[in-house]
Amino acid sequence: MAPQSLEKDYPWVTSPVIISAPMSGFAGHDLAHAVYKAGGIGFLGALPDIKALRTALEDVTELVTGNRIPEPNTTLPIGLGALLFAQKLDEVVALVAEFRPTAVWLFAAHGLAGFKLWSDAIRKASSETKIWIQIGSVTGAVNLVQSCNPDVLVLQGADAGGHGGEKGASIISLIPETIQALERLGLDDVSVVAAGGIAHGSSVAAALTLGADGVVMGTSFLAAEETKVHPAYVDAILETEDGGQTTVRAKVFDELAGPNIWPSDFDGRALIAESYRDHVKGISIDDIRKSHAEAKQSSELGFGAHNRRAAIWAGTGVGLVRNKAPAAEIIDEVRQEARTALERIVRGLK
């Protein structure tokens, strides 16, 4: 859409631009820093606990800058995720004004007005901070661009792990149709990045071919050594194959620990395991919650293969995630695979 736009606004990046998803609870300062160092764009996940979020921002600032707050008119070269329905605008905006992240990635507002409110407040607090907004529909994307003028649209396909719109296409049709709709309205100076199902370099290359300016990976970074994640959770990710058959989108994953607090048109993709199987069998949510609470008492926190009852968020690309590795190696590998895939196509064009 806006060729080289990411290279201009995030001058440390290497092409193809790999972005680590702001996975709440998983994407901490070590991962964001490692992705930044590898020439990608690293995001901190949203944390509703504002003290924990401040600590994460302090820690990543120390890692990246040696503890100096960015100079005026500069930003911290790290992005920050925001879960709009779950966080307090004033609290997050105060941290944005103080730490000046390079971007804030807005997700899951209760409607368009929420995105507008947050975009305006963040721009006012830190004019250099870019606004990223994640959405999974063509109509939603057009409305958001018209209303909020984001710098980056994160187009999330239905393959994505974790939360997203309950309904949706994959990026295979979502990206071309969205780009066409935006072009028709003259709204095509927004950058587009692709999310959902991307865990192999050929998928990175495919996303660029679809028109994306950069590519988000989430599930792949669950296997990064820098990610904050329980070993049994990682084992589950590494062992799982055939991601389209072994993951599923469902709301029950948000009901395991109590009532679902997500906006009503959201669900999430996770591994098919005991809680979901019980749900399909018609077992009551009260009984599912009870078994879940018991499993959470184990040393594996319900993530272990024996009694897997906690939600293990993962996208359909989970079958391509096979080894634990430093984030830099994960990024190098998909970049190399992407180059190989594109070179094969270029040879075919001759």
Added chain:
Amino acid sequence: MAPQSLEKDYPWVTSPVIISAPMSGFAGHDLAHAVYKAGGIGFLGALPDIKALRTALEDVTELVTGNRIPEPNTTLPIGLGALLFAQKLDEVVALVAEFRPTAVWLFAAHGLAGFKLWSDAIRKASSETKIWIQIGSVTGAVNLVQSCNPDVLVLQGADAGGHGGEKGASIISLIPETIQALERLGLDDVSVVAAGGIAHGSSVAAALTLGADGVVMGTSFLAAEETKVHPAYVDAILETEDGGQTTVRAKVFDELAGPNIWPSDFDGRALIAESYRDHVKGISIDDIRKSHAEAKQSSELGFGAHNRRAAIWAGTGVGLVRNKAPAAEIIDEVRQEARTALERIVRGLK
């Protein structure tokens, strides 16, 4: 997987290789012939009525060859779709022996054994006829290649319109994971073609980048002038936007005219309309069927905007299908778009 394999086995094709899906009831002799003439691979849809199938094969033979049955050791350069659960093996195999289609595309068997039975019988009846098998999972693909040794795997992503596996990923992760699994087992001399959500040339280019040797389009060809389809059905396709939001996978579409005859792990993607909305509201299937039967009595057969109760199969790419056109124009347009998308990437590589 097997570079240039389609060009070798189907020597009339032009790259990128566009394949028209064997849409049962829609893909007749005119469409198959038009796609063939445009340098693609045209398929006749499966017809459980064997007399109608014979007529379609006679008609396409006349169009393609001037009514001559192919010489020994040659084939009719047209493919034939087969719906294994709904057709009689002996009847179809007899027609394959007589008309020698270039390929038979096997879909929806009750399990692996059905695919094996049909593959073997078709190879015996017409040794030059290639075996194509459609599947939507990594495990299924590996098992089919090991068991049936097909010439072509049609990897169908969840974006696809019409029938497919109830569970599944899009081609974004399905193709890379399947190719990786086949390579690991040394089974990678099978050709791979991609299906599901592909209605724009950038998606064609993306599928090739993922590793596909050719690309299947279905929904796009519903708007081809050569397709056998009710005008109100086409209008619905052309008017629909935001395909991920306006289509849905569900079994209820197969229950509208009576009990669902599809194997239990299948459903289909169609436009969200009255019958589906009633189903979500909890209206009984008897009442849904009654309303459907009444709508089928109208001149628009239940496809019209006013009382849309019949299934209108469509993939998530439906929002990219905006005009009725000859099949050759549809193919030319996506080829041009694919070239544009790839050239943009090649420039970016420099």
